[in-house]
Every structure is written in C-alpha cells, then in structure tokens.
Amino acid sequence: MSNRYDSRESCNFYYKIGACRHGDKCSKRHVRPSRSHTIVMYNMLYFPAGGLDNSRFDELYEDVYIEACRFGPVRSMVICENGNDHLKGNVYIHFESEEDALRARDSFNTRWFDERPIYCDLTHISDFRDAICRKHDTRACERGDECNFMHVRRPSTKLRIDLEKSQAKKWHTRTP
Secondary structure, three states: OOOOOOOOOEOHHHHHHOOOOOHHHOOOEOOOOOOOOEEEEEOOOOOOOOOOOHHHHHHHHHHHHHHHHOOOOEEEEEEEOOOOOOOOOOEEEEEOOHHHHHHHHHHHOOOEEOOEEOEEEEEOOOOHHHOEOHHHHOOOOOOHHHOOOEOEEOOOHHHHHHHHHHHHHHHOOOOO
16 A cells, blocks of 8 residues: 555556556555546456357446436446456446545445445546557457456447436436
8 A cells, every 4th residue: 555655656557547457566656546537346247258248238337327327427437348357347437526426436335246245446537548448449459358458348329329318318418
C-alpha cells in the first residue's frame, strides 16, 4: 500500500486501464482516487473458455446497466473479455456525477453476483479510448488474451440504443 509521499514512479497501466498485471507487487505506485466519475468491478463477469453467446452476453450487460442506472445517469459502460487475471470480466461504468459513482461503489461492494462477492472501486479512467485495445476491435491484436489493454465486448446495437433511450426517459436527459 502506498501513500502520497511515495517516491516511486506512477504506474502508467494502473492510471490508464484501472488495473495492473502486477497488482500490489508492482514496483510502481498505485494511488486509488478518492473521487471519480468511474467505477470498476474487478473480475465480475465470468467468460467460459468457449465465450458467451451474444444473447447471454446481452442479458448480463442489460442486468448490470439497469442496476447501475439506479444510482444516476450512466455515460458509458465497458466489459472486458481479456483472458488475463487483472482484466478478465472487469466492468467499468462512467457516471455523470462523482456522487453517483460513490453511491454505486458503496452499494456494489455489499453485493454478490453469480455466487461471488463484487469487488468495486473508483478508478482514474475518464475516457475509455486510451484504455481500449484498438487492434482487438479490428481482430488484429497479436497479444490475444494476454493484452494489457481492454478487449471490450460490446452489446448488440439494438440493446445499447434501447438502454440509452430508457435511461434518458428515467433521468430526463437527452440521448447522446
């Protein structure tokens, strides 16, 4: 555990993707934010070796998204399907306000999903574009499951649009 007087260099991966493959054993500094718009739920979803079919993934995505919307407007949500331990099944949710993210973190930390406890924390990520593996989106990532950038699994376009419209009605906001 580090403190703010730690002289070690900051870990770029921890700040960029909200997780580090070395965890607490990293030689670089990891400082958890005390305020953020974004939460991460570590290893929340389980992806079997053959993967999840699209309809099952959409069901899981919808469940998590609807639950997150209870705390406030969700601006974006990504789910990692990487095979490495520090990103596998991570769910990142960016809320409109820091207060909503704090409430969500506190609530999710008292809950279970798929017979496992949820481990949730705030993360520094404010823009997922720097954290996502661009090569994965084009099916060209040579690192595969061991890539240290997010391999994002996306829901169907119809589901994403329906969820955003529903949220806009609930929170009386415009759809992006």
